[in-house]
Amino acid sequence: MVKHQQTVYVSGALCGLSEVQHPGCDHADYPWDTVPKVVEKIFKSQLWHDQRQKQFRMHHTRTDREKLEVYDFMAPIIADGDMGFGGLTTTVKLAKSFVEAGVAMIHLDDLAIGLKKFTVGEGRTVVPTSEYLSRLSAVRMQFDVMGTNTLLMCRCDTDRSQFITSTIDPRDHEYIIGATKDIESLVESIAKGMTEGKSYMQARDEWKSRGGLMTFDEAVREKATDEQYQEYASKATAFGTSVNQKRRIAKAILGDEPFFDWDLPRSKEGQYMWRPSVKAIVERAVLAAPFGDMTWARMDAPVWKDIVEFHTEVRKVYPNRLFAFGFTGMYDYEKAGFSPEQIRSFSDDMAKLGIVWQVQPIWAVSGLNITAEKFAKEWQKDGIVGYLETISKPSRVPPIVDGFHKPSYAGSYLADAFFAAVAGQEITP
Numbered sequence: 289m290v291k292h293q294q295t296v297y298v299s300g301a302l303c304g305l306s307e308v309q310h311p312g313c314d315h316a317d318y319p320w321d322t323v324p325k326v327v328e329k330i331f332k333s334q335l336w337h338d339q340r341q342k343q344f345r346m347h348h349t350r351t352d353r354e355k356l357e358v359y360d361f362m363a364p365i366i367a368d369g370d371m372g373f374g375g376l377t378t379t380v381k382l383a384k385s386f387v388e389a390g391v392a393m394i395h396l397d398d399l400a401i402g403l404k405k406f407t408v409g410e411g412r413t414v415v416p417t418s419e420y421l422s423r424l425s426a427v428r429m430q431f432d433v434m435g436t437n438t439l440l441m442c443r444c445d446t447d448r449s450q451f452i453t454s455t456i457d458p459r460d461h462e463y464i465i466g467a468t469k470d471i472e473s474l475v476e477s478i479a480k481g482m483t484e485g486k487s488y489m490q491a492r493d494e495w496k497s498r499g500g501l502m503t504f505d506e507a508v509r510e511k512a513t514d515e516q517y518q519e520y521a522s523k524a525t526a527f528g529t530s531v532n533q534k535r536r537i538a539k540a541i542l543g544d545e546p547f548f549d550w551d552l553p554r555s556k557e558g559q560y561m562w563r564p565s566v567k568a569i570v571e572r573a574v575l576a577a578p579f580g581d582m583t584w585a586r587m588d589a590p591v592w593k594d595i596v597e598f599h600t601e602v603r604k605v606y607p608n609r610l611f612a613f614g615f616t617g618m619y620d621y622e623k624a625g626f627s628p629e630q631i632r633s634f635s636d637d638m639a640k641l642g643i644v645w646q647v648q649p650i651w652a653v654s655g656l657n658i659t660a661e662k663f664a665k666e667w668q669k670d671g672i673v674g675y676l677e678t679i680s681k682p683s684r685v686p687p688i689v690d691g692f693h694k695p696s697y698a699g700s701y702l703a704d705a706f707f708a709a710v711a712g713q714e715i716t717p
C-alpha cells in the first residue's frame with residue numbers, strides 16, 4: 289500500500305491574487321516576502337491546531353483518547369519561490385525568509401520576471417542557463433549557511449517558452465531563433481504595420497512569415513548538402529557550441545555561412561526568440577540537479593510523450609531523481625489526446641516515472657469560489673435552512689469536518705485552560 293504524504297502548497301499565483309494590497313496575474317509582481325509571510329501564517333496555524341488538539345486529548349484518559357481523532361496538522365509546506373525576484377541578494381533573502389517561516393521545500397524557476405503576455409500567446413520568457421544556475425546556487429548557499437535541511441526543487445519553465453532574455457550563455461545558442469532573410473527588424477515592422485492600421489498580432493505574424501525564422505543549425509541544414517551537413521553536425525552541434533563557433537565551422541565547410549541574425553526577431557522588450565524543446569529542458573534540468581533535491585519541468589499542456597521523454601532522459605543521468613508535476617488550471621486533456629481512462633490513471637502513470645509530488649496549485653481559486661457561490665445561492669433560496677442542509681449537517685457526519693462546532697476546533701478548551709492555569713482552578717466541565 290503506497291502511503292500518500294499530504295503536503296500544503298503555497299502558490300505564487302494565488303498569493304499574488306489574494307495576499308496582497310494590489311492583486312495581479314501570476315507575474316510575480318508582488319513583494320518578494322509575500323509567499324514567505326503566508327507560509328509563516330500557515331505554519332503557525334498548524335502549530336496552534338496541533339496544540340489545541342493535543343490539549344483537548346490530554347483532557348481525557350488514555351482509554352478515552354483512543355476514541356478521539358488524532359490528526360497530523362504538521363503537513364510539510366511547499367512554496368513557490370517563482371524566479372527568485374530579481375537580484376541574487378533578493379533570492380538569498382527570499383531563501384532565508386522561507387526557512388525562518390517553516391517551509392519544507394521551495395521551488396525556483398528559470399523564468400524572466402514580469403514578461404508573460406497571457407492573451408497574445410507570447411507567454412513565457414526564460415533567462416540564460418547561467419542566470420538560472422546562479423539563482424539556484426544562491427538558494428543552496430543560503431540553505432547551507434543556515435545549516436538547514438530545507439529542500440530545493442529546481443523548476444524549469446522552458447517548455448513552450450518563446451523567448452530568452454540574453455544570448456550570453458552558449459549552452460542556449462542551439463535554441464535561439466534568428467532571421468535568415470535580411471529584412472527590417474520585427475519591432476520596426478510592427479511599428480510600421482500598426483501605423484498602417486494592422487493589429488499587433490497581424491503585423492507580428494506578417495513579419496514572421498517573411499523572416500525565414502530558424503535556429504542557426506536549421507539555417508545551415510537549409511544551405512548545406514547532406515554530406516556537408518553531416519560534417520557540420522559532427523563538429524558544430526555539441527552541447528554548448530556557440531553561434532560564433534558554428535559560424536566558423538559552417539564557413540569552413542560551406543565556403544560561406546548562412547545569413548542569420550538573431551537581433552532582427554527581438555521583441556520590444558529586447559528578448560530573443562527561442563525554440564523550446566524537451567531536449568532543452570532536459571539539458572537545463574541535468575545541469576540544475578546538483579543544486580537541488582527535486583526537479584519539475586513545468587508544462588503548459590499535458591503532452592504525454594513529452595512527459596515520458598523528459599523524465600526518462602533525466603533519469604538516464606540521475607536514475608534516482610525525484611520529480612514534481614503541476615496540473616495547471618488550463619489543461620485540456622481531451623485536446624492533448626487523453627482518453628477518460630488515461631486522465632483517471634494520469635497521476636499513477638506519472639508516479640511510475642518518478643513524479644512523486646503532484647499538485648493542482650490553483651484549486652483554491654475555483655474550488656472556494658464554487659463553494660461560496662453554492663452557499664450564497666442556498667442562502668438566497670432557503671435562508672438559514674440552506675446553510676443547515678448543505679454545510680452544517682453534512683459537516684457533522686463523521687469524519688467530522690473541522691469547524692466551530694467541533695469540540696476542540698476553535699480552541700475553546702485551550703483558551704479556557706489558560707484561565708484555569710492563571711486562576712489556579714479548573715473551570716472547564
Ligand SMILES: C[C@](O)(C(=O)O)[C@H](CC(=O)O)C(=O)O
Nearest residue numbers: 299300301614616617649650
Ligand atoms: C504553480 C504556479 O507557479 C503557481 O503560481 O501556483 C502556476 C500555477 C498555474 O499557472 O496553474 C504555474 O504553474 O506557473
